[in-house]
Amino acid sequence: GAVVSQHPSRVICKSGTSVKIECRSLDFQATTMFWYRQFPKKSLMLMATSNEGSKATYEQGVEKDKFLINHASLTLSTLTVTSAHPEDSSFYICSATRTSGSQTQYFGPGTRLLVL
Amino acid sequence: SQQGEEDPQALSIQEGENATMNCSYKTSINNLQWYRQNSGRGLVHLILIRSNEREKHSGRLRVTLDTSKKSSSLLITASRAADTASYFCATDAEGNEKLTFGTGTRLTIIP
Numbered sequence: 001g002a003v004v005s006q007h008p009s010r011v012i013c014k015s016g017t018s019v020k021i022e023c024r025s026l027d028f029q030a031t032t033m034f035w036y037r038q039f040p041k042k043s044l045m046l047m048a049t050s051n052e053g054s055k056a057t058y059e060q061g062v063e064k065d066k067f068l069i070n071h072a073s074l075t076l077s078t079l080t081v082t083s084a085h086p087e088d089s090s091f092y093i094c095s096a097t098r099t100s101g102s103q104t105q106y107f108g109p110g111t112r113l114l115v116l
Numbered sequence: 117s118q119q120g121e122e123d124p125q126a127l128s129i130q131e132g133e134n135a136t137m138n139c140s141y142k143t144s145i146n147n148l149q150w151y152r153q154n155s156g157r158g159l160v161h162l163i164l165i166r167s168n169e170r171e172k173h174s175g176r177l178r179v180t181l182d183t184s185k186k187s188s189s190l191l192i193t194a195s196r197a198a199d200t201a202s203y204f205c206a207t208d209a210e211g212n213e214k215l216t217f218g219t220g221t222r223l224t225i226i227p
Contacts, residue, residue, distance in 0.1 A: 004158075032213060043204060043217045044159075093158055103147045103208055105215060107158040 003027050004096050006108035013084055014116055021079045021111045023094030029074035030096035034105060035067075038091040050077045084115040121219050122205060128224040135192040137221040139205030140185075146210045148181055150190050153202045153220075162190075162203075195225045 003026040013019050023033055032051050036044040048069050050056040056069035068080040077096075081088050091112050095105035122139045129135050139148070147166050151159040165172045165181045165188065172179045178191040192199055202222045206215040 006158075034214070041222070043219050046214060046216075049214060091156070095159075097213060103149070103164060103213070104161055106161065107151075109158040110156070112156070 002098065002106040004030075004094065004106050004108040006092075006094055006111050008111060009109060010112045010114075012114045012116065015085055016083055018080055018082045019084055019113060021081075021092055021094075021113075023077045023079070023096070023108050025075045025096045025106070028096075028098050030077075031074065031099060032097045033071060033077040034095045035069060035077075035079050036093045036095070038093060038110075040091075044093060047079075081113065084113070086115045089113055089115045122203075122221045124221060125219065126222045126224070128226060129195060131195055131197055131225050131227050133195055135195050135199070135223055135225075137190045137203050137223070139188045139190070139218045141188075141205075141207050141216075141218070142186065143207075144209065145183075145207040146212075147208050148179075148188050149206045149208075149215070150177075150179060150188075151204045151206060151217075153204065155201075159204065192223075195223075197225050197227045199223060200225045 005024045007022045035047045037047050038044050046059050047062045048056045048058045050069050050071040052071045052074050058064045071077040091110050093110040095107045147164055149164045150162040153159045163174045163179050165179050176193045181188045202220045204220045205218040208215050
């Protein structure tokens with residue numbers, strides 16, 4: 001158990017458009033989901049923490065109006081990159097925890113975004 | 117912000133040899149975890165060690181934790197080609213679900 005999926009796996013878009021990435025926990029309810037960004041050959045940088053039914057908590061330096069996060073249900077969180085620019089090109093990974101306070105995060109396979 | 121640093125940044129060894137990766141962190145932690153990431157993929161959880169533990173084993177993996185030195189090591193014994201991946205340590209603080217990841221070690225196993 002503890003499978004997390006992301007859709008799409010890859011997306012190419014034009015500058016100025018918005019892109020939505022979905023993160024789903026397939027076989028468990030995720031009280032908390034996390035969104036990370038990873039540059040090539042670099043580590044994961046936490047962007048925001050998302051709790052079902054409440055507003056996401058963004059890390060310092062992450063624009064909440066740029067990266068819209070919605071956690072509408074216990075199995076789905078979405079990240080929308082609004083008015084995408086080439087510098088938003090990156091690998092976006094989500095993770096989920098089974099219960100509040102759990103230390104183990106289960107990661108999705110990631111979404112590679114390329115903004116032209 | 118990243119608080120963990122791992123060394124080496126890259127490691128290449130022959131299949132069958134043991135691989136050791138180290139992780140250092142800066143602040144007090146509740147737990148330390150190790151994750152593996154294959155190229156272009158998500159992360160796979162390997163092992164969690166609590167701050168009051170010093171050593172933990174899981175199959176071919178052995179993790180040590182020295183809280184006085186704020187460091188941890190991951191040993192992979194009898195390496196296999198399939199172990200080729202990047203390995204990250206991640207720490208969390210008491211009462212905080214957020215993970216802070218290290219810079220990672222890229223491990224290459226040469227068949």
